[in-house]
Amino acid sequence: MANKSGNAYALTVLCPIRGGVQSHTAPLQQQLQTLQVNEQSPMAKVPNTYLCRFWVLSDVPYQGKPGFLDHLKSDYLVFSSNFYGELDPYLEGMWKALETGIRVILSHCVDGDSVSDAESFIEYIKRCKVATTFFFNGSTDEPLAQQLKNLYLKQEFSKFAFENQGKSASDLQAAFRAFVLRTQPDNLDGPTWAAGAYHLDKVVK
């Protein structure tokens, strides 16, 4: 099974949703659809999350005759995440960042109330986890902090190259030294791009 490609991990989780007389699917979807987005997304606080998604699998598709008509007996909350690193530290980081939100979401899932701390959260996820059969990593194999710094440098260096065209050698060298001091290329903590930011005036932190 290929949950990993290089250092990137493909986590796929199917959490069964509480059914019965009062199904929890609709309120769960309502909560998911009204979560904050971009830099205010709760997932922006979870370290090393590249891209992730939530959706509900209510039933399996029917292809028509002569195929069989299958039905699922439960709805499932599908969570898939592409992140850097190993599973346990990632889930620990997720619990640390989002404990309250996780408790709310899992209150709609079967046995979700058994989750009370990071350890039980990791165990719960592993019970709901399905193995990835094939994972294709089309990106770079670096931690998110490095990728965000790279993007910041690309943006700033592109601006620098454009704005300093035609300058004399000494002026250019002086400007480049100032550029290096300002952008601190070795410093992953900052200045850099903020995770999830989607506006030019909010992206640099």
Added chain:
Amino acid sequence: MSNIAGKAYAMNAVTPMRWYTAWWNRLFFGIANLRPSTTAGLATLSLIHYARWVIIMPGQFPNLGKGQPRENVKYAYMIFFSNFNGSWNQYVDSFSSAIPRGLDLFWFGSIKYPKSVPVLPFHRYITSNQIWTDYYYNAYPMATSNDVKSAKRIKDALLPFIADSQRESPEEFLQKYNRLLINLQHDISQMGPNPVVSLSASAVERNLGKEREWREKN
């Protein structure tokens, strides 16, 4: 509910396959895992951030007890997740053009799979089996997959350039700087939010924003 986060699109497709042929698919994927050269065509689709295929055999849907009924499906199910840039049509067309035989191997034994060529039946197959995303997060919504890769190339070139150019004369610096620009000419570009390509998509985003504000106040 959105399949889009910045410049990335989240596709989810669930397709049934005969459980007794799903083993073949697992074998094909296993070979692809061991021999990355078999997926060289996939690597040419530089618009993909990450993609995965997950085969769930009939007895493998998670069951946590506590009264949850056990699933009793006849088929195995393959879930395909993709994170890519560009439009849905561009992506499906690219897939079909770049790796038609690969797709046919991946979806071998799937119920009523029409093959990847011709492309319109393949479009219909994916559309009818696609499930919408309820929430999608992207750590770099202003960047495409190519931007992420080119940013790494810029960083990899810039750091040694900075180290090497500390004590040079301005003229030596200028020569090396110009060479740096030539080497990075395909990577230097500025990023920003998507242009408005769909008025209805923009309206959805505005309305979602208003709904969130209303919920926060109430």
